[in-house]
Amino acid sequence: MTPGARVAAAIEILDQVLDGQPAEQSLTRWARGARYAGSKDRAAVRDHVFQALRCLRSFACLGGARTGRGLMIGALRDEGADPDTVFTGEGHAPTPLSDAERTAGSAPESEGDRLDLPDWLVTAFGASLGEAAEPAALALRARAPITLRVNQSLKNRSQAIAMLSEDGIQATPLDIASTALIVHDGARRINGSTAYRDGFVELQDGSSQAAMEALDMPDGARVLDYCAGGGGKILALAARQSGTWFAHDADPRRMKDLPARAERAGCTVSCLSTPDTVAQAPYHLVLCDVPCSGSGTWRRAPEAKWRLTPERLAELTGLQAAILSEAATLVRPGGVLAYTTCSVLACENADVIAEFLSNSECWTLEFDRSWPISDDGDGFYLAHLRKPA
Numbered sequence: 001m002t003p004g005a006r007v008a009a010a011i012e013i014l015d016q017v018l019d020g021q022p023a024e025q026s027l028t029r030w031a032r033g034a035r036y037a038g039s040k041d042r043a044a045v046r047d048h049v050f051q052a053l054r055c056l057r058s059f060a061c062l063g064g065a066r067t068g069r070g071l072m073i074g075a076l077r078d079e080g081a082d083p084d085t086v087f088t089g090e091g092h093a094p095t096p097l098s099d100a101e102r103t104a105g106s107a108p109e110s111e112g113d114r115l116d117l118p119d120w121l122v123t124a125f126g127a128s129l130g131e132a133a134e135p136a137a138l139a140l141r142a143r144a145p146i147t148l149r150v151n152q153s154l155k156n157r158s159q160a161i162a163m164l165s166e167d168g169i170q171a172t173p174l175d176i177a178s179t180a181l182i183v184h185d186g187a188r189r190i191n192g193s194t195a196y197r198d199g200f201v202e203l204q205d206g207s208s209q210a211a212m213e214a215l216d217m218p219d220g221a222r223v224l225d226y227c228a229g230g231g232g233k234i235l236a237l238a239a240r241q242s243g244t245w246f247a248h249d250a251d252p253r254r255m256k257d258l259p260a261r262a263e264r265a266g267c268t269v270s271c272l273s274t275p276d277t278v279a280q281a282p283y284h285l286v287l288c289d290v291p292c293s294g295s296g297t298w299r300r301a302p303e304a305k306w307r308l309t310p311e312r313l314a315e316l317t318g319l320q321a322a323i324l325s326e327a328a329t330l331v332r333p334g335g336v337l338a339y340t341t342c343s344v345l346a347c348e349n350a351d352v353i354a355e356f357l358s359n360s361e362c363w364t365l366e367f368d369r370s371w372p373i374s375d376d377g378d379g380f381y382l383a384h385l386r387k388p389a
């Protein structure tokens, strides 16, 4: 596909997303119908779509319209390119700009346009992050890094780097966590690489790895991941030391790949039903990696930034508080309750912990830590709570 044809495809998909369709669904439907598109074309169209969604407001200002076409005109202007060189109407390229389109568009000025956030979130970011709000919002306008976790029970970082390199994947260590690697080149080969297939590396964000490293658990601990989903967090813990590992999720289907992932990683994780989490209690450590807005990860899922509403956020904070109280009953005396989100919003982080502590005075907050949205990882929050012995 020519650069113009890729932009035309992105315009079509963006129009569907602006109409309310999930971006992944629109991309998949387009790819199914576009047999002529090779893997590089599909990746390029995807990049266009995701970048336009990250920068929806600023690109709409620059392009003069909040439409697929306006966004792609804005994207080109943002890069310093002249849209007329791409909107040629030749082959499958989009039709040439009209005179009105050529003169429309202006630099983003309001906070929301400049920071690419809905107005209500400009306020929420400011209240949560103070001076760090602007860098956080601007960081969400760029692509996320691709990071791997080295399974330290099987390989060290140098060995993993060497193995990846044999499969054409260039990676280097990251300081954020002792297990973290950043991938510079060859990311699309990861799933087929020997290091991945044999369980020596997993895709995992750097901040999540750092948070799992910060948790205190005795050797041989009984550990429950209460909101396990695909199991990324419990697998990171199981790679650290010996222990007995349990996973639970309110939607057990989300754990369907976990047994195979655990086998690949050389560990055993028992997936439990809700009654069985109670039967197996108490645990030395219960991790609650709760459902959240994902505001720290919106580089990866930029639609979510525009779809979140204050009502949905309030629902989430209610659910987070309920999960934390439920999970607290499963911790043994002297044990740890760890609460994590991939959000930068205080209402999902420190405020939930403050409310929990106000209702459960005997618990101690040993520490909490926030990781910013950075070149090393996503925005992430951890609170480390201790039950009295």
Ligand SMILES: C[S@@+](CC[C@H](N)C(=O)[O-])C[C@H]1O[C@@H](n2cnc3c(N)ncnc32)[C@H](O)[C@@H]1O
Pocket: 226, 227, 228, 229, 230, 231, 232, 233, 234, 248, 249, 250, 251, 254, 289, 290, 291, 292, 323
């Ligand atoms: C942030 S995701 C977990 C991601 C996972 N820990 C990982 O590292 O891949 C949150 C999970 O919580 C689950 N969940 C939602 N409500 C829950 C509840 N009341 N109790 C337990 N899990 C719940 C969701 O199904 C979802 O899989």
